[in-house]
Amino acid sequence: MSPSRTRPLRAAVLGLGRVGLVTAASLAAAGHRVFALDRRAERLAQVARGRLPWREPGLDELLRTTLDAGTLALRADLEPISAELDLLAICVETPLGADDRLDVRPLCAALAEVGRLLSRRPRTAAPLLLVLRSTVPPGATETRLLPGLVEASGRAPGEGFELALNPEFLREGSALADHRAPARIVIGERRPGASGRLLGIYEGAAAPVFEVGYREAETIKLVDNAFHALKVAFANEIGRLAFGLGLLPARLAELFLADGKLNLSAAYLRPGAPYGGPCLPKDLRALLATARACALELPVLRAVEASNRLHLAFLVERIAALVPPPGPLFLLGLAFKEGVEDVRGSPQLELLAQLAARDYAIEVFDPDLEPEDALAVERGLPAGARLHGRGAVEAALAGARLVILAKRPPDLLRRLPPGLPIVDLLRLDLPDPRERSPRTTRGAA
Ligand SMILES: NC(=O)c1ccc[n+]([C@@H]2O[C@H](COP(=O)([O-])OP(=O)(O)OC[C@H]3O[C@@H](n4cnc5c(N)ncnc54)[C@H](O)[C@@H]3O)[C@@H](O)[C@H]2O)c1
Known part of the structure; x- marks a missing residue:
């Protein structure tokens, strides 16, 4: 990090655990x-003496250097310095x-104290940027x-203060290096840009910067x-399986890791359709059967099928929430993935079955399906689902009240009627692909 402005910032850091001390130093x-x-x-005394209760490579030295240089100073009370601050980083526990929820009471208490000070800050003072570095449960900021x-300060954000989140991803033992x-x-x-990129404190950092909403952060x-x-649980389940099979777990792990x-x-890490096809479901089951034969419990992997089923049910509910039966719906793409004609184990088959059971009419088209295969495929479809050839697509689409996208042939995408709701199995929950623009991610300055 390097200062981006002509004058250095005046900053305070509240809460001197690993996150606070690394941030401050x-x-x-x-x-x-x-x-x-x-x-x-006690914590202030430990920092002053250079005797932290835990080891964190490089931190003792950095604290000593900055304390000696006078750029870092320890304080017990925020009030005397609060009027002159540009930035206040809050790093409390x-x-x-x-109830298994993160307890935000220490954060609430710290913010109540800060709010009281804010209420006494002259309205003409430069705005104070409050930065939460603590881990905050989703929704709690809003x-x-x-x-x-706002209650403690009697002021609205933008009126003398702004609140931003900057979660810390450091790991104990390599905290300084990670930071x-x-x-x-x-x-x-x-709102975008409200914190001025945290007043430029990360300017010059090589990492990409993502400016997002509170809840996403x-x-x-x-x-x-x-x-x-x-990842740890998966690796250990595979390690136990290796043992069960008389293999060396570390060797098997290296083989696995060699596939980058x-x-x-x-790959496989973007939310969308459930997994399917001729290989994944079959081989997962075969692996679980192998584990059972070795008298092994692999609960993470055993839960995968149930999770996949739940995801399909979630998609059905989403469709039902958008358009009630009988639709009609239009399914674009029947094969288990883009670019192939193979419908074996396709999750869309199960999706069709569940939608048909709710009395939907579904018009189906797959651009990769050869006409000579269509008859056999159509026989496997539930009543209520009709497979169309290329010539009949336009008419089927014209009557549809919702499109389920499992493939994206550009020519057909362009012809989707404006305003027609879309459930996109390839990129779940993103805005309409007709209007989609690249996500706002700015690289490091
Ligand atoms: N430790 C990690 O590796 C790590 C990594 C990333 C994020 N986090 C998150 O960052 C936050 C801080 O973690 P930590 O491990 O540094 O915490 P910690 O518990 O070690 O330290 C928090 C400090 O805040 C002080 N504090 C509490 N309320 C205060 C107040 N009102 N005014 C002044 N000081 C106050 C406490 O006395 C304590 O010393 C947590 O939300 C944690 O989940 C921790």
């Missing part, structure tokens, strides 16, 4: 004037509550934190860690 090392505060006198701040070289920087804002932090947990095309990549 890094801002100070970048040349900003930083005050570090904690409500526990959000532990797991008894429903609890910002309203609490210095993030894979991406996420900034959650009330809150959620991505949990999603990342949930995925990491899932489908295994370690973005």
